[in-house]
Amino acid sequence: MIHLNPNLQSGLRRMRLLVILGVFLIIPLIICMALFLPVDEKVSAGGVVRAREDIHLFAPQDGVIKSVGCSEGTKVSAGDLLFELDDAKSRQHLATAEASLSEAMAALKLKEAQLDKTKELPLPREFWNVPEELVQAKEKLALAERESSRYEGLAKTGGGSRQEYDRALTARDVARVEIEKISQKTEVLSHGFRERVLAEAGAEVAAAKATLDRWRVERDNASALLASCRVLAPQDGTITLVEKRRVGMAVSGGEKMAHLSRGPADRVKLSLGEDKIKRVVPGQVVIMRPLSIPWFKYGYARGVVLEVSPEPSRSEEETDVSSQQKTYKALVEVTETPKELALGSTVNADVILSRRPIWCVFLPAAWDR
Numbered sequence: 001m002i003h004l005n006p007n008l009q010s011g012l013r014r015m016r017l018l019v020i021l022g023v024f025l026i027i028p029l030i031i032c033m034a035l036f037l038p039v040d041e042k043v044s045a046g047g048v049v050r051a052r053e054d055i056h057l058f059a060p061q062d063g064v065i066k067s068v069g070c071s072e073g074t075k076v077s078a079g080d081l082l083f084e085l086d087d088a089k090s091r092q093h094l095a096t097a098e099a100s101l102s103e104a105m106a107a108l109k110l111k112e113a114q115l116d117k118t119k120e121l122p123l124p125r126e127f128w129n130v131p132e133e134l135v136q137a138k139e140k141l142a143l144a145e146r147e148s149s150r151y152e153g154l155a156k157t158g159g160g161s162r163q164e165y166d167r168a169l170t171a172r173d174v175a176r177v178e179i180e181k182i183s184q185k186t187e188v189l190s191h192g193f194r195e196r197v198l199a200e201a202g203a204e205v206a207a208a209k210a211t212l213d214r215w216r217v218e219r220d221n222a223s224a225l226l227a228s229c230r231v232l233a234p235q236d237g238t239i240t241l242v243e244k245r246r247v248g249m250a251v252s253g254g255e256k257m258a259h260l261s262r263g264p265a266d267r268v269k270l271s272l273g274e275d276k277i278k279r280v281v282p283g284q285v286v287i288m289r290p291l292s293i294p295w296f297k298y299g300y301a302r303g304v305v306l307e308v309s310p311e312p313s314r315s316e317e318e319t320d321v322s323s324q325q326k327t328y329k330a331l332v333e334v335t336e337t338p339k340e341l342a343l344g345s346t347v348n349a350d351v352i353l354s355r356r357p358i359w360c361v362f363l364p365a366a367w368d369r
Contacts, residue, residue: 042350047270049341052263059251060228068245076233083231094222101215108208115201144172237262240343265341268332277328280308285352286332292345298338306331
């Protein structure tokens, strides 16, 4: 039989007691952790810090950059000149439109003066005295017919010459032709010739006004096109990105030129793939680790999902080319941050989908029921 040292026996008894006591303490602790310690189900994503208002500035038209008046970090006020495009063609277009507008105004004044004159004397000179001419022609015809009848009677009795009788017949025929011409003029007047003349003059004035209005619109469009060659800051803020920075660079209308941010840096735009975006909805809590500050020293930033884009991003640089996966955007509002975030800085974020007890990791079916 082996006899142990009393001191050793005493040490073993104390150790056994500590082990038993530790087991009785650790088991309840493990049970409490399994029941109450939460585990987050999350989706991880990268993002970029944005300002509360983020405005994209686009090229207003095709052209060539003439000057650049901003750079990243520039504080600007509303109306400050940021870019200027070459405006030689726009100025030429405006000069042409203004010259044509002046010609149209002169043409309208001429047509209006002609209309006023036509209202005073709407008919050509040959129609001015048609009624009087008709009366005179009828009198002349009656006289010629009486003369021809008289000479005809003299010719039958041998009292007059044949030559005088022929002249009387000719005068009668001429009077009849004149009556016919004047009658035609009278018929023209009776069918609204005066009204037609006034209507045509009025139509020419209306056409001149339409031409004038068209050139006014053309002049206004040319002025707007010239003004658009100057890209101005729409509001106060900070330039966070300049995409077109070289003088002489050609740009296309609608092409991005710069980003203007305004307000505090309390928005984060997350980029998520197709496999993650369907699980993210507004209202979910987001835990963020800003790379611009030592989060392990100051702690995490927190936020809430504001909105989720229903369509993928169209920007090529925001598409995951390696996996050929479409990229979607989610906007997060920063609600807590240990230090002010830097505009344009990167964050690693976890979108909290749900929070479950730790035992659900081992018994997920029981939790789902």
